[in-house]
Amino acid sequence: MTEATSTVSRRTFIKGSLASVALAGAAGSALYGCSPQAQPEPSAEAPDTEASAASEQEPAAPDTIAWSQCNVNCGGNCVFQWHSRDGKVVYMESDNTGDDSLQARACLRGRSMRRWLNSPDRLLYPMKRVGKRGEGKFEQISWDEAIDTIAEKLQYTIDTYGNEAIYVNYATGMYSCTGRQPGQRLLSLLGGYINQGYDYSTHMLQMVMPFMYGSGANLDEDGNHVTLGKPATAFSPYDNVNASSFSEAERASDLVVMFGNSPAETRMGGANAVWDFARVREAVTGRGGKIINIDYRLNETSSGHPDEWLPIRPGTDAALCSAIAYEWIANDQVDKEFLDTYCVGYDEDTMPESAKGQHKSYKDYIMGTGYDKVEKTPAWAAPITGIPAEKISELAAAIAGAEAPFICQGWGSQRHSNGEDTTRAICMLPILIGKIGLPGTNTGQREAEPPTYLVGSLPVENPIATAIPVYQWLNAVDHGSKMTATNAGIIGADKLGSDIKFIWNYAGNCLTNQHGDINKVHEILSDESKCEFIVVWDTVMTDSAKYADILLPDAMRSEQLNMQTQGYSEYYTAVVVGGPAQEAPGECRSSYDVCADIADKFGKKEDFTEGRTHDEWIQYLYEQGAEADGDMPSWDEIQEQGIYKREVEPAIGLEAFRSDPAEHPLATPSGKIEIYSEDLANIAATWELAEDEVINPLPVFTPGFHGYGSVTEEFPLYCCGFHHKSRTHSSFGFIPELEAVARQQLWINPADAKTRNIADGDMVAVTSPAGEVRIEAKVTPRIIPGTVGIPQGAWHKADMNGDKVDEGGCVNTLTVYKPTALAKGNGTHSMIVQVAKA
Numbered sequence: 001m002t003e004a005t006s007t008v009s010r011r012t013f014i015k016g017s018l019a020s021v022a023l024a025g026a027a028g029s030a031l032y033g034c035s036p037q038a039q040p041e042p043s044a045e046a047p048d049t050e051a052s053a054a055s056e057q058e059p060a061a062p063d064t065i066a067w068s069q070c071n072v073n074c075g076g077n078c079v080f081q082w083h084s085r086d087g088k089v090v091y092m093e094s095d096n097t098g099d100d101s102l103q104a105r106a107c108l109r110g111r112s113m114r115r116w117l118n119s120p121d122r123l124l125y126p127m128k129r130v131g132k133r134g135e136g137k138f139e140q141i142s143w144d145e146a147i148d149t150i151a152e153k154l155q156y157t158i159d160t161y162g163n164e165a166i167y168v169n170y171a172t173g174m175y176s177c178t179g180r181q182p183g184q185r186l187l188s189l190l191g192g193y194i195n196q197g198y199d200y201s202t203h204m205l206q207m208v209m210p211f212m213y214g215s216g217a218n219l220d221e222d223g224n225h226v227t228l229g230k231p232a233t234a235f236s237p238y239d240n241v242n243a244s245s246f247s248e249a250e251r252a253s254d255l256v257v258m259f260g261n262s263p264a265e266t267r268m269g270g271a272n273a274v275w276d277f278a279r280v281r282e283a284v285t286g287r288g289g290k291i292i293n294i295d296y297r298l299n300e301t302s303s304g305h306p307d308e309w310l311p312i313r314p315g316t317d318a319a320l321c322s323a324i325a326y327e328w329i330a331n332d333q334v335d336k337e338f339l340d341t342y343c344v345g346y347d348e349d350t351m352p353e354s355a356k357g358q359h360k361s362y363k364d365y366i367m368g369t370g371y372d373k374v375e376k377t378p379a380w381a382a383p384i385t386g387i388p389a390e391k392i393s394e395l396a397a398a399i400a401g402a403e404a405p406f407i408c409q410g411w412g413s414q415r416h417s418n419g420e421d422t423t424r425a426i427c428m429l430p431i432l433i434g435k436i437g438l439p440g441t442n443t444g445q446r447e448a449e450p451p452t453y454l455v456g457s458l459p460v461e462n463p464i465a466t467a468i469p470v471y472q473w474l475n476a477v478d479h480g481s482k483m484t485a486t487n488a489g490i491i492g493a494d495k496l497g498s499d500i501k502f503i504w505n506y507a508g509n510c511l512t513n514q515h516g517d518i519n520k521v522h523e524i525l526s527d528e529s530k531c532e533f534i535v536v537w538d539t540v541m542t543d544s545a546k547y548a549d550i551l552l553p554d555a556m557r558s559e560q561l562n563m564q565t566q567g568y569s570e571y572y573t574a575v576v577v578g579g580p581a582q583e584a585p586g587e588c589r590s591s592y593d594v595c596a597d598i599a600d601k602f603g604k605k606e607d608f609t610e611g612r613t614h615d616e617w618i619q620y621l622y623e624q625g626a627e628a629d630g631d632m633p634s635w636d637e638i639q640e641q642g643i644y645k646r647e648v649e650p651a652i653g654l655e656a657f658r659s660d661p662a663e664h665p666l667a668t669p670s671g672k673i674e675i676y677s678e679d680l681a682n683i684a685a686t687w688e689l690a691e692d693e694v695i696n697p698l699p700v701f702t703p704g705f706h707g708y709g710s711v712t713e714e715f716p717l718y719c720c721g722f723h724h725k726s727r728t729h730s731s732f733g734f735i736p737e738l739e740a741v742a743r744q745q746l747w748i749n750p751a752d753a754k755t756r757n758i759a760d761g762d763m764v765a766v767t768s769p770a771g772e773v774r775i776e777a778k779v780t781p782r783i784i785p786g787t788v789g790i791p792q793g794a795w796h797k798a799d800m801n802g803d804k805v806d807e808g809g810c811v812n813t814l815t816v817y818k819p820t821a822l823a824k825g826n827g828t829h830s831m832i833v834q835v836a837k838a
């Protein structure tokens with residue numbers, strides 16, 4: 001997805017927005033488009049009682065309506081229609097256009113956005129740090145001083161250390177067509193910055209899946225396979241080439257098996273996939289099939305539904321999948337013809353030359369003739385996974401007996417220290433039975449995303465190609481110049497040229513709150529001789545913002561002209577254009593305008609703007625999208641109708657490869673699905689790895705750091721995070737109404753609570769090798785015994801010069817900073833802890 005920034009001065013606000021959106025009357029013409037409605041029913045749409053009350057009073061001036069959207073990172077970009085009075089938003093309607101099964105309606109979080117916009121906690125002025133890094137002491141400064149300081153520090157960093165010392169931190173708070181791009185565009189014009197590979201969402205999966213399903217690295221410029229000379233399929237976790245859509249499951253599946261996937265929590269709005277999944281459930285159960293949800297907790301997706309919950313110990317999905325493979329091989333249920341034709345490495349018949357005759361095949365591994373000589377029977381997997389052996393056999397039989405099993409994984413299972421193996425092991429299920437590329441089936445990946453981006457984003461061309469695996473940034477601050485391709489996974493170069501000395505952090509809380517091991521981050525970032533300058537842009541004072549040297553107040557997207565393509569719904573795609581709905585408070589400005597001013601200090605303003613204002617860029621990007629698309633309304637029309645939607649067809653992952661593997665090879669070296677990867681074997685042989693770091697050419701079960709078997713007397717419980725409905729990561733984390741409806745609580749099984757004398761609602765202390773949090777206990781059989789669960793994203797609240805005990809219950813106080821072996825990624829769902837009454 002892309003991101004955006006907008007901007008509005010007081011003058012353009014009055015002139016451009018209110019006037020153009022006020023009570024638009026004419027109906028839009030495009031499919032599903034329509035004008036904002038002048039007479040909404042606020043009580044039906046807005047949970048916002050204060051606002052509803054206000055709307056019932058005699059209006060001081062006619063309402064104006066502005067379209068905008070929710071741009072946080074749960075991917076929805078759900079629709080807002082803001083009703084404003086006297087230049088302030090007073091209440092919100094969401095999408096009420098077109099077919100009501102295709103409405104991009106905001107969830108409760110989005111519907112609380114007015115509280116964020118009008119919050120007394122908004123940052124209002126540029127500030128500079130006056131206390132120690134991380135202390136949170138700031139002093140108001142002018143925009144001129146802020147811009148001068150940033151320009152000076154940039155020049156100093158470039159002169160002293162080079163552009164590779166500049167890093168744009170991972171940050172996902174703003175998905176709009178001008179999101180993080182203004183900063184990236186500015187820095188690119190100044191010589192560039194260190195890139196990042198992968199992301200916090202799918203780090204392990206993104207790194208490893210290309211070895212199985214193919215990588216863009218094996219393609220030439222025309223998309224042809226470099227060795228096979230045919231158009232090939234490259235891997236992205238974010239499209240519908242490698243994965244099937246939920247709409248395909250609805251159309252034709254008779255069994256849905258989900259590993260670590262909870263759309264009711266992670267895909268909540270109408271422009272997300274939760275509604276899609278409701279349709280899947282109805283269709284699949286309607287044709288006599290079922291939904292099986294494999295998770296360490298009974299998540300919100302399956303809670304209250306007839307789905308089967310298969311509780312599993314976190315980090316052990318690969319053991320479960322191996323045992324299912326055992327059952328299928330023992331019962332002669334694998335599709336040998338598919339495996340021989342489409343895959344490499346199932347058994348000796350298709351092993352690559354370099355590994356032939358050495359008992360290195362997948363079948364060897366499963367049947368006990370491989371490197372560990374262990375048969376992966378259900379009885380073997382039962383104590384590891386916590387799932388009884390009979391249940392595993394039953395699951396194996398159910399999947400083998402289905403005509404069109406739709407096997408998919410969320411990203412929870414891969415966000416573990418052994419995530420690279422887990423994510424491939426889950427894909428082995430459809431591969432082994434040849435249920436790939438056929439109607440109603442899936443590839444084992446997450447349900448697909450619509451591939452269509454109706455509009456692009458502000459262009460960025462970074463002249464620097466070198467990238468760090470995204471989770472490695474803290475190591476790169478600490479000892480970047482010692483990091484190489486083989487000891488740290490550096491991408492595009494043999495080594496880093498410099499430590500990171502300048503961090504640009506726009507719309508992100510990944511400096512501390514959302515990164516691993518906050519106590520360690522504090523130690524490294526508070527040493528000003530390491531990273532010498534940090535600029536943070538946010539809308540409220542977050543934990544990361546406390547580490548800023550210069551802290552800038554951003555205008556929010558509902559306070560600017562805003563545009564973005566819709567999110568994850570697989571039934572339609574859409575674009576929303578509109579705003580501003582209200583004036584930005586204080587001295588808040590858009591990052592586009594500020595970056596243009598910084599560019600001016602380097603004599604690069606013209607290069608930065610190309611003669612366009614912020615709003616003109618949005619129009620330009622829209623018109624480019626419309627021209628490429630052919631069906632989108634004109635700029636004038638879209639401004640009036642606010643939203644344009646278009647249905648998307650169901651998609652079957654790897655369908656082309658299945659139908660003709662010679663014509664549509666995968667972009668793996670062999671052009672086939674590589675169950676055994678020679679490339680991974682080479683990496684395992686050549687990379688510098690610690691003793692506990694293992695890279696496997698096969699999708700095997702390895703417990704991983706702080707995985708199965710790692711609990712100790714001091715830390716006797718496993719602990720796992722999950723994405724919570726009350727926040728989007730840390731975004732919305734300061735809105736009390738949301739916290740009240742979905743509390744920050746430690747999930748703990750009654751058996752574990754009883755031995756610790758913990759009752760539901762008690763405050764508990766959770767300690768890990770990295771730190772300590774305080775949190776309320778939720779004693780519930782919805783979590784397996786021996787594992788506790790903590791919603792990620794709660795705001796870190798600790799005295800970092802004192803005891804560092806985190807009263808906010810942020811899970812990253814407990815995570816240990818140890819990048820995974822292959823991806824060097826955030827296996828942060830793997831933790832060990834102790835819990836005691838506080």
Ligand SMILES: Nc1nc2c(c(=O)[nH]1)N[C@H]1C(S)=C(S)[C@@H](COP(=O)(O)OP(=O)(O)OC[C@H]3O[C@@H](n4cnc5c(=O)[nH]c(N)nc54)[C@H](O)[C@@H]3O)O[C@H]1N2
Nearest residue numbers: 074201260266294314315410411412722723724725728729
């Ligand atoms: N409400 C809300 N929605 C969000 C977000 C948010 O913070 N809040 N974040 C958004 C973003 S950026 C992303 S990347 C996605 C994240 O989407 P995911 O990564 O899929 O979300 P998680 O909650 O981490 O994991 C999904 C499920 O996996 C379970 N799980 C964890 N470990 C294991 C395991 O080892 N095995 C099995 N079988 N299950 C396991 C969790 O209990 C959870 O129910 O969500 C997006 N949507």
Ligand SMILES: Nc1nc2c(c(=O)[nH]1)N[C@H]1C(S)=C(S)[C@@H](COP(=O)(O)OP(=O)(O)OC[C@H]3O[C@@H](n4cnc5c(=O)[nH]c(N)nc54)[C@H](O)[C@@H]3O)O[C@H]1N2
Nearest residue numbers: 171172173200201507508509510514537538554729730731
């Ligand atoms: N332990 C653990 N850690 C995790 C995860 C996990 O599962 N477990 N999940 C990881 C994942 S998948 C992700 S994607 C990351 C997400 O981590 P982040 O990308 O840091 O996402 P948020 O926490 O939502 O922070 C977004 C920030 O953007 C700010 N923001 C919102 N709107 C605006 C705006 O208009 N302008 C500006 N300037 N700022 C704005 C918000 O106030 C907030 O501070 O977290 C990761 N961290």
Ligand code: SF4
Nearest residue numbers: 070076078107110269
């Ligand atoms: S689902 Fe996500 S994008 Fe949609 S309204 Fe809710 S928080 Fe916003």
Ligand SMILES: [Mo]
Nearest residue numbers: 073200201202
């Ligand atoms: Mo994410």
